[in-house]
Amino acid sequence: MTATALETGRKRLWAGESGESVSRNLILAGVLVALLVIGAITQPQLYGDSAWVWSNVLSILQLASVVGVVTVGMTFVIIGGGIDLSVGAIVALAGVWSTTLATQSFGAGGMIFTAIVVGIAVGLVNGFLISYGKLVPFIATLAMLVAARGLAASISGKQTQISSSDLINGIASTKLLGIPILVYILAAVAVAGWVLLNRTTFGRRTVAVGGNPEAARLAGINVKRHTMLLYALSGLCCGIAAIMLTAQATSAQAAMANLYELDAIAAAIIGGTLLSGGRGTIVGSVLGVLIFATITNLFAINGLSTEAQNMVKGGIIVAAVLVQQFRFQSVTRLFNRKP
Amino acid sequence: MRTAIDEPDERPVLRLTDVVKTFPGVKALDGVQLEVRAGEVHCLLGQNGAGKSTLIKVLAGVHRPDSGTVEWQGEPVAFGGPQAATKAGIATIYQELDLVGDLSVAENVFLGHEPRRFGFVRRGTMVARTREILKSLGHEEIPPRRMVHALPAAGKQVVSMARALSHEARLLIMDEPSAVLAHDEVENLFHIIRRLTARGIAVIYISHRMEEIREIGDRVTVLKDGRTTAANLPADTPTTELVSRMTGRSIEYVFPPRTATAGTDDLLTVTNLSRAGEFRDVSLSVRPGEIVGIAGLVGSGRSELLETIYGARRPDAGTVELDGRRLRPGDVGSAVRAGMGMAPEERKSQALLLGEPIHRNMTLATFTGLARFGFTSARRERAESERIAESLELRPRDVSRPVRTLSGGNQQKVVVGRWLLGGTRLLLLDEPTRGVDVGARAELYRVIRDLAAEGVGVLLVSSEVPEVLGLADRVLVMREGRMVREASATEIDEDTVLDLVMAGSLMEGAPA
16 A cells, blocks of 8 residues: 555544554554454465465464454443453353353243343443442442352353254354354444444543543533443443353353453453543454454464463563553653644 | 841742843844742742743743843852752742642652651651641641642642752742632732741742732832833732733723623523522523623632533533523533633633644634535634634734643634634633733723624623722622622622622631
């Protein structure tokens, strides 16, 4: 792409986001490409096979899809000035609840409905405790993390519940135009999230509530209600993720989606979401998830241990935050210039 | 004016010659001359953006000048950092006092240079020395072991000054110290400053308030666009001259003429509104096109009253009606939908998303109305914001710039402009010109008058009595949570209002 084409493309694609976010996202995309190049250098014989490369890209996307959906919800919560530690637990609870024998008797539709309703309901409880119970988000969702997994374990009797719905299981195994359905779901959730954040009043309220809750309140925004809705949105994403994960494993259990909260928070932070709220992008978060998935893949194809992988991931989170601080300062300086 | 203590020392302790400091793309200082003598209060005047903050930072060792010389006690110096400046005896008290709320008074005073033995802090010594310093400031009543967050604003300021003294400062720079203080507290601040200058300590005093400069200042240096436009003027230089040096124009309080078109029916009716510990039994009304000003000290309950009318606080008793319709108590949303708007006291913390662009801040209360089916319209939002920016003479005019980069006066225009977008019929203004320079002040006054002329009712709170009297059609005086007087602005004068405001307060000699 030429420079001018890139410029107009940027303007059109990310018109709702500031130039700062756009350049950060371009850097993230560059990192992603670099990781793929590293893969090609370290495993030239594998990368010589174009069919393998295609299937590897698909497996990276598939790997990213479930966490990606959770991360979109998480991004909204963090931009809105909160944090949701209970996402993994909500995924597990929604997955388990939707695969009980009773639920499965209503068929795939009943299972999907149950997962989504459970996700939203748990999110609403989180939101209610935080908005009206005035609990700190960290504490409220930490409590929910423990409680929801407990409830999931007691519903499932600590057993793995097999999904016998071909339709559900087919979500993970079916491809459309050569691309797995799971990837389409991530794309749909990400696009919906982008539109919601950048083009709707809901998104504007989210940025206002996270950026300066007092200013938002004095401008007439119902901060409490909106905060509650943000956690419900995160819960909704968890419900969708629960279906996807159940489909992948063709089963659900109380221990599923373990530590998803960390992956989702890390991806959002890498993607440039400010942990203090008020700033963040969906594009950045999705790139963050893809970077993590690509690293996992890179380690897998080189036969390296997950321990080494976790250390590298930790380093990347720190590096991302350091870069973010540096960039933020330099961009602020840029804006202070007089024309 | 200060009475001379010992024989005046004519040699300056600090002399700046042709100091220039450039940031990428902007010349913040462009030839500053400044000369400060020991034991004097030297006032620094200038509009927002004139370079005062940069100058302070150069003196405090935060910035290094690009060219020019800084002579300190006769020697040219170049401070490598804030600590070097502190060590040399220059202490700075910033507007946002940089105290640690969760440490005690003594720990704050000796922060970074605690008296130690074998690496352990000698707490007893530290407390004793803090007590000594506080006593020398005339504030032995402040307990050295008290947590700083438990002190009122005035107390925190004393702690900041004590910290400066703990460094044996010979020059104290104070950036708008009176902005956070009530009227009687300012008197006390001046009292402390006089104690310091009597000991030969030089003070650089920055304030927008002319009457303070008259009272405490010895000499005045005026900055404009990073340049010294007048140096070492006597503090009793006529205001008009000082203002013209600051702005190139000649104005201080310039109020546009009143347009007598207040409607007859009440727009806002407040009846017996009360909130425990804040205000009691307040009743008032505002008619369309009328500007009603509330005069009162900080702590008289005026800001709390305004916030309660707006629904940001829930009253214990009483009602608020707009156009005869009772508003839900404690619900800002319903007040805004009914046509109220408020510019709160603390712009940055209560009104603005500092990192967001101007247009998003301007449309913060109205973007829902400009949206269709929940989808925002960037085009309409920008167009509306640009229209308002134009009518308010906002600088810079480019509405996509982050609000953070604007001066105080222009930030305030954004906050007021927010309510011009949505057909607001009653505007509540809390200290609309605090921290706003003289030029922007006059523009804000014009905007407020224009709004009233269009039929908007305005309820205004200000610490500056001339502002209330000059702007309002009707004046209400509030003291200790009660309305004590209501009068037409033409029937009452500044002294009367001040007497009413102060009566019964702790000021010595005030009529009971």
